[in-house]
Amino acid sequence: xxxxxxxxxxxxxxxxxxxxxxxxxxxxxxxxxxxxxxxxxxxxxxxxxxxxxxxxxxxxxxxxxxxxxxxxxxxxxxxxxxxxxxxxxxxxxxxxxxxxxxxxxxxxxxxxxxxxxxxxxxxxxxxxxxxxxxxxxxxxxxxxxxxxxxxxxxxxxxxxxxxxxxxxxxxxxxxxxxxxxxxxxxxxxxxxxxxxxxxxxxxxxxxxxxxxxxxxxxxxxxxxxxxxxxxxxxxxxxxxxxxxxxxxxxxxxxxxxxxxxxxxxxxxxxxxxxxxxxxxxxxxxxxxxxxxxxxxxxxxxxxxxxx
Amino acid sequence: xxxxxxxxxxxxxxxxxxxxxxxxxxxxxxxxxxxxxxxxxxxxxxxxxxxxxxxxxxxxxxxxxxxxxxxxxxxxxxxxxxxxxxxxxxxxxxxxxxxxxxxxxxxxxxxxxxxxxxxxxxxxxxxxxxxxxxxxxxxxxxxxxxxxxxxxxxxxxxxxxxxxxxxxxxxxxxxxxxxxxxxxxxxxxxxxxxxxxxxxxxxxxxxxxxxxxxxxxxxxxxxxxxxxxxxxxxxxxxxxxxxxxxxxxxxxxxxxxxxxxxxxxxxxxxxxxxxxxxxxxxxxxxxxxxxxxxxxxxxxxxxxxxxxxxxxxxxxxxxxxxxxxxxxxxxxxxxxxxxxxxxxxxxxxxxxxxxxxxxxxxxxxxxxxxxxxxxxxxxxxxxxxxxxxxxxxxxxxxxxxxxxxxxxxxxxxxxxxxxxxxxxxxxxxxxxxxxxxxxxxxxxxxxxxxxxxxxxxxxxxxxxxxxxxxxxxxxxxxxxxxxxxxxxxxxxxxxxxxxxxxxxxxxxxxxxxxxxxxxxxxxxxxxxxxxxxxxxxxxxxxxxxxxxxxxxxxxxxxxxxxxxxxxxxxxxxxxxxxxxxxxxxxxxxxxxxxxxxxxxxxxxxxxxxxxxxxxxxxxxxxxxxxxxxxxxxxx
Numbered sequence: 001x002x003x004x005x006x007x008x009x010x011x012x013x014x015x016x017x018x019x020x021x022x023x024x025x026x027x028x029x030x031x032x033x034x035x036x037x038x039x040x041x042x043x044x045x046x047x048x049x050x051x052x053x054x055x056x057x058x059x060x061x062x063x064x065x066x067x068x069x070x071x072x073x074x075x076x077x078x079x080x081x082x083x084x085x086x087x088x089x090x091x092x093x094x095x096x097x098x099x100x101x102x103x104x105x106x107x108x109x110x111x112x113x114x115x116x117x118x119x120x121x122x123x124x125x126x127x128x129x130x131x132x133x134x135x136x137x138x139x140x141x142x143x144x145x146x147x148x149x150x151x152x153x154x155x156x157x158x159x160x161x162x163x164x165x166x167x168x169x170x171x172x173x174x175x176x177x178x179x180x181x182x183x184x185x186x187x188x189x190x191x192x193x194x195x196x197x198x199x200x201x202x203x204x205x206x207x208x209x210x211x212x213x214x215x216x217x218x219x220x221x222x223x224x225x226x227x228x229x230x231x232x233x234x235x236x237x238x239x240x241x242x243x244x245x246x247x248x249x250x251x252x253x254x255x256x257x258x259x260x261x262x263x264x265x266x267x268x269x270x271x272x273x274x275x276x277x278x279x280x281x282x283x284x285x286x287x288x289x290x291x292x293x294x295x296x297x298x299x300x301x302x303x304x305x306x307x
Numbered sequence: 308x309x310x311x312x313x314x315x316x317x318x319x320x321x322x323x324x325x326x327x328x329x330x331x332x333x334x335x336x337x338x339x340x341x342x343x344x345x346x347x348x349x350x351x352x353x354x355x356x357x358x359x360x361x362x363x364x365x366x367x368x369x370x371x372x373x374x375x376x377x378x379x380x381x382x383x384x385x386x387x388x389x390x391x392x393x394x395x396x397x398x399x400x401x402x403x404x405x406x407x408x409x410x411x412x413x414x415x416x417x418x419x420x421x422x423x424x425x426x427x428x429x430x431x432x433x434x435x436x437x438x439x440x441x442x443x444x445x446x447x448x449x450x451x452x453x454x455x456x457x458x459x460x461x462x463x464x465x466x467x468x469x470x471x472x473x474x475x476x477x478x479x480x481x482x483x484x485x486x487x488x489x490x491x492x493x494x495x496x497x498x499x500x501x502x503x504x505x506x507x508x509x510x511x512x513x514x515x516x517x518x519x520x521x522x523x524x525x526x527x528x529x530x531x532x533x534x535x536x537x538x539x540x541x542x543x544x545x546x547x548x549x550x551x552x553x554x555x556x557x558x559x560x561x562x563x564x565x566x567x568x569x570x571x572x573x574x575x576x577x578x579x580x581x582x583x584x585x586x587x588x589x590x591x592x593x594x595x596x597x598x599x600x601x602x603x604x605x606x607x608x609x610x611x612x613x614x615x616x617x618x619x620x621x622x623x624x625x626x627x628x629x630x631x632x633x634x635x636x637x638x639x640x641x642x643x644x645x646x647x648x649x650x651x652x653x654x655x656x657x658x659x660x661x662x663x664x665x666x667x668x669x670x671x672x673x674x675x676x677x678x679x680x681x682x683x684x685x686x687x688x689x690x691x692x693x694x695x696x697x698x699x700x701x702x703x704x705x706x707x708x709x710x711x712x713x714x715x716x717x718x719x720x721x722x723x724x725x726x727x728x729x730x731x732x733x734x735x736x737x738x739x740x741x742x743x744x745x746x747x748x749x750x751x752x753x754x755x756x757x758x759x760x761x762x763x764x765x766x767x768x769x770x771x772x773x774x775x776x777x778x779x780x781x782x783x784x785x786x787x788x789x790x791x792x793x794x795x796x797x798x799x800x801x802x803x804x805x806x807x808x809x810x811x812x813x814x815x816x817x818x819x820x821x822x823x824x825x826x827x828x829x830x831x832x833x834x835x836x837x838x839x840x841x842x843x844x845x846x847x848x849x850x851x852x853x854x855x856x857x858x859x860x861x862x863x864x865x866x867x868x869x870x871x872x873x874x875x876x877x878x879x880x881x882x883x884x885x886x887x888x889x890x891x892x893x894x895x896x897x898x899x900x901x902x903x904x905x906x907x908x909x910x911x912x913x914x915x916x917x918x919x920x921x922x923x924x925x926x927x928x929x930x931x932x933x934x935x936x937x938x939x940x941x942x
Contacts, residue, residue: 104344247349261348
């Protein structure tokens with residue numbers, strides 16, 4: 001490739017310093033509860049499974065194996081039915097942040113990747129405030145893992161890792177999600193921060209692998225406005241930063257065709273999330289503030305806002 | 308076979324298309340690709356588009372190139388089939404005006420244009436060439452046109468500017484007649500000339516049916532010419548206190564009056580500046596009389612100035628030799644004899660001798676004394692002056708008496724033989740009309756000035772102290788030579804020559820006036836003697852005259868030295884108006900040009916090269932546009 005055709009060398013990356021979290025933001029998120037969790041410890045998040053505690057949830061016919069201590073004696077006395085009184089459990093949360101650090105996240109001076117890091121940093125703070133454990137899995141040129149943990153030291157390690165990571169690597173990074181699935185198997189929540197720009201077959205194969213772990217998933221798609229509605233009114237040569245593939249395209253009709261493809265791609269992701277009870281949020285760093293992202297996630301909102 | 312009437316539009320279209328393609332490729336090569344992460348989505352969107360829309364930019368570029376090429380091809384007036392043959396005649400004007408300018412002369416430019424025309428014609432075209440100088444030289448003298456190019460090239464190489472006006476009119480008529488005999492469908496007559504004034508008439512178009520006359524001007528004709536003919540006076544020598552007139556002839560060849568200034572310089576010093584009005588097409592003689600106070604050769608120069616419109620070396624040089632006057636006093640004699648002597652020694656013979664009666668000036672003012680009458684009486688008053696005295700001993704009877712007067716005793720040293728009638732004098736042409744009846748004998752002691760045809764002395768000069776005695780024999784019947792009217796003309800010349808011979812080296816010789824009228828600068832001219840041999844350094848023969856033609860507009864001119872009826876020296880000075888006749892009319896040239904434009908001659912017979920070039924460029928453009936598309940479909 002001639003020298004004038006080579007992509008410009010990435011500018012010297014300024015140190016990614018994650019902002020100190022505002023107490024008001026923490027207080028705002030402190031009231032939010034994720035309703036489903038399967039932690040081994042009692043916590044403030046509602047567990048996905050019913051248990052036996054003081055908070056009544058429902059009655060269920062007695063099944064062999066149930067502890068006879070939880071038979072509702074009143075119902076048994078009145079109606080001679082063996083029912084078990086179930087209560088709503090509250091448990092702790094083990095969350096794994098899966099961060100896409102491929103070269104596509106480097107677009108526009110790492111605007112997407114910085115936004116994903118800030119979002120993860122804020123989520124980690126919220127979880128840490130609640131006493132939940134959180135870990136980090138970075139899939140890029142190299143995969144890095146921070147096992148779940150809690151406490152100030154873990155948070156510092158989490159922050160340092162976020163600040164250190166450089167988005168590099170090609171499309172093969174999706175294959176590293178297998179290791180994330182193994183890591184997620186023991187956790188209850190996985191937050192996947194990515195632009196989800198990948199061939200559909202490989203992308204959904206990876207997502208299915210994550211889904212098969214049984215963990216709850218949050219799919220945060222980070223796309224810049226230039227990627228949502230690019231200027232395609234003139235012919236130009238464009239290059240994929242991950243694969244180096246080039247394509248000369250542009251002109252009348254390209255914008256509409258591109259919008260249709262992108263919408264179809266988002267719809268597929270949204271359908272995937274809905275079918276499995278996951279949360280899918282399509283985020284624009286220029287529009288969606290990090291705190292609102294977590295508000296929407298914790299409140300169970302899914303899908304995408306109107307672009 | 309496809310041919311084009313105008314080969315340049317297809318070539319220009321091909322060049323434009325090549326430029327467009329090069330610019331497109333360069334811009335495409337130099338453009339830096341834009342980073343775009345969602346490239347898979349864009350590729351998918353591109354696949355969803357219709358094929359025509361996907362290749363819209365390439366198609367636009369392809370159609371633009373195709374439109375340019377097609378327009379060029381159409382503008383070239385393509386013809387399918389064999390091109391018709393052409394019969395062409397090239398007339399190259401080699402008249403004098405076409406030779407001005409040296410290497411950039413009209414003849415050189417015309418030769419180049421003729422070579423281009425010949426190269427532009429196809430091999431199967433028939434062509435003839437004629438050089439129109441003083442005469443007409445045909446490459447094929449006896450044939451209308453020919454197929455071989457060798458004689459044409461040889462004739463072109465021999466083209467040189469001729470003298471005088473070209474025979475273009477005759478050649479034009481001849482060429483038309485020759486073209487009329489050719490069977491070819493297209494007949495073209497190229498006329499390469501500066502269309503200067505010459506002897507050719509303003510030939511109208513109607514007599515040329517079926518022949519396209521293509522005028523090929525090589526130089527712009529001057530619009531208004533001024534020609535000045537300078538001629539020096541024959542006797543460019545003078546004596547002190549006398550005037551010497553140098554006449555300059557200015558001939559205005561223009562059709563409008565001209566005002567010029569004639570500047571005279573002597574030895575670099577401006578002596579006169581005359582304003583001369585030149586009527587249209589007329590000859591004006593402008594003269595200037597110079598007189599000199601000191602003897603010597605004076606170099607003069609006449610220059611014509613017409614403001615800023617007459618640049619160049621438009622000068623004529625001359626030299627005048629001023630000699631001192633040898634003043635002779637006439638002593639004694641009858642009044643008629645004295646008048647005759649004054650006339651003989653004064654104006655008639657143009658000698659540098661001023662003869663006056665001795666009574667008019669003090670005796671010391673005279674360089675010599677001539678005794679017009681009896682020697683004793685004549686020399687009586689001037690003996691003490693010490694100046695030479697000339698005594699004419701015209702009759703034998705006077706000799707003893709003269710000698711007896713004590714001047715110098717030479718008695719008996721010679722005698723006249725009276726029986727010598729009918730003989731003529733040999734050396735002195737002036738004596739041819741004088742019949743001497745006696746001859747001298749015993750002349751060995753004197754200087755023989757003239758002899759008769761048999762060798763006998765006719766006139767003898769003998770110095771004696773301050774006097775010089777000139778003896779010549781006259782019969783008794785011719786004793787009144789100086790007084791008889793019928794002898795007057797011959798006697799004037801006779802006596803003048805005798806005095807000149809007797810005084811010998813004491814009288815200055817007039818050299819310039821007898822040899823040349825003008826002195827010409829050596830640097831710019833070539834000179835030829837009448838036999839055709841080049842003379843270098845220049846020595847202009849007697850009787851030569853010069854003619855300088857000057858233009859009004861900047862351009863070459865001519866300096867000519869004429870001898871009798873031919874030019875012996877010529878050099879370009881400024882523009883070259885040949886003759887005073889009007890040039891070819893502008894209306895005629897315009898008619899010729901329009902007629903030639905209606906029937907374009909320049910054609911490229913073989914148009915395969917432009918077509919192949921256009922097809923190649925189109926294919927190259929298509930490939931360049933198609934190649935990146937296939938690469939894009941890669942990963």
